[in-house]
Amino acid sequence: MFFPFYLLCLGISAGIFGAFVRRVLALQGFVPDFEGGLAVVAGAAAVYAAAQLCYMALLQLLKPSRGGGPYMAESLSLGAALIFVPYLANVAVPWPWSILHRIEPFIYLAAFGGIHAFFKMVSFFAALQSAPGRRLIAPVWAALAAVCLIAAHSSYERWNKSLDRAREIPLTAPAPHRIGSAYAPARTLPEGAIFRVDLHGQAGRNLVLRWAKPPEIKDLPEILYITIQINNSNQKPILMTVNLTDEEWAEIRLPGDQIPEGATDCEILWSGKKEPEWVRLTGLRPVAVSSREMLVSGPFFHTMRTPEMKAPNIVLIAIDGLNAERCSVFGYARNTTPTMKELAERAVVFSYAFTN
Known part of the structure; x- marks a missing residue:
């Protein structure tokens, strides 16, 4: 009984x-x-x-x-x-x-x-x-x-x-956004939403993302806590912080040695406050309850230079705001830009270049 x-x-x-x-x-x-x-x-x-x-x-x-x-x-x-x-x-x-x-x-x-x-x-x-x-x-x-x-x-x-x-909130398509004096193709990413990035064939390359506050939104955090979870690997979630300003893009760079061979994709999300340690260890994160959004530009993958690489690097320097006819590199009588002239002797110079 x-x-x-x-x-x-x-x-x-x-x-x-x-x-x-x-x-x-x-x-x-x-x-x-x-x-x-x-x-x-x-x-x-x-x-x-x-x-x-x-x-x-x-x-x-x-x-x-x-x-x-x-x-x-x-x-x-x-x-x-x-x-x-x-x-x-x-x-x-x-x-x-x-x-x-x-x-x-x-x-x-x-x-x-x-x-x-x-x-x-x-x-x-x-x-x-x-x-x-x-x-x-x-x-x-x-x-x-x-x-x-x-x-x-x-x-x-x-x-x-x-x-x-x-x-898994549907993200907006990238569109040009101006922060300060710099334009960049970016999308809005809500707090806590997952931004999934494909990592096939990207092992060993730096992952770069640029963040900014949407100009039309006020009362946003000054510090972002970025969590990156690389799938199909044994790595723990990677926590990164970025300080934001109103006039420029802020950049975070995940070193290529943290992207292992066989990694399929990674999940990126941001929060306005630091996650507790137990959240980082368990991987359990609450669903976002705020409607705050940030601009994120990227992802960009940059190959890291190693001693085995023999090919030269290519450096593009764009200088805006100078009158070409006043530069000694273009034949001006006074030696106004000696350093640029020395550099131009080993480079290809375009006096009417346009950047976008």
């Missing part, structure tokens, strides 16, 4: 715990849609159930027992999940200090953990006092826990894909 009741309590408490985790993550921007929410509930519930089943396997392995005492105590420990119900029902608790409002989920979690741990000790004591049983049941509990962990991994993959889909 106690065993079916234990299974019922396990299913209900796992569902409540999964709903609690889903609500906490949703408030942090980690649940983009209904499918992602279902994946979070299922995954958290599966992890919770796996932990409970692992405990039962360990209990049967250390002190095999039979009887209803351990199941009854375990049912009471699972009932501690009811403490999450007020939080799920959005009951406003009048906490005396504002900081308690910010850590409210951890307060509920700590209360659950205390009650849960107490009844876990009760169930262990009940197993010690129960009639001896067989250890053969322990592998069954362990197998059920393994099934739950497999289901949790599948739910995690679905959740992660839902986050990626939410970031």
Whole structure:
């Protein structure tokens, strides 16, 4: 009789715990849609159930027992999940200090953990006092826990894909944009959106991107935190920062030695604040909740020069604002531009060149 009741309590408490985790993550921007929410509930519930089943396997392995005492105590420990119900029902608790409002989920979690741990000790004591049983049941509990962990991994993959889909915002086509006195073909990139760059055949070449604030938008951050995730490689996400000004493009350069052979593409996104360390390590990032946008020009790939390269480099120097008839390089009587004249003797000079 106690065993079916234990299974019922396990299913209900796992569902409540999964709903609690889903609500906490949703408030942090980690649940983009209904499918992602279902994946979070299922995954958290599966992890919770796996932990409970692992405990039962360990209990049967250390002190095999039979009887209803351990199941009854375990049912009471699972009932501690009811403490999450007020939080799920959005009951406003009048906490005396504002900081308690910010850590409210951890307060509920700590209360659950205390009650849960107490009844876990009760169930262990009940197993010690129960009639001896067989250890053969322990592998069954362990197998059920393994099934739950497999289901949790599948739910995690679905959740992660839902986050990626939410970031796959259709980007605008590149168009000429003027920042200061410089034009560049650029597109707008929303905060948190993924800018995917093809890396086939680009191993060993520098990846260059130029960033700027859209002139018509105010109150944008002065510092951008750029995250670059190279796919089909074992590299951790690369974090770069760039300082922005109102009058010029800011450039970031990913060295070619960080683009390995076999890299297929990379995902680039920006944020106005530095990501927590756990976000960088896990690769889980919330979906953008702001409508802020930045201009990004690129990508550009530059070949790095190595000692084995024998071909000469080509340097193009464009000088604007000078009257050609006043330059000594073009025969002016006074020696007004001696350095340019020395350079021009080894170069090809165009007095009416046009740059775009």
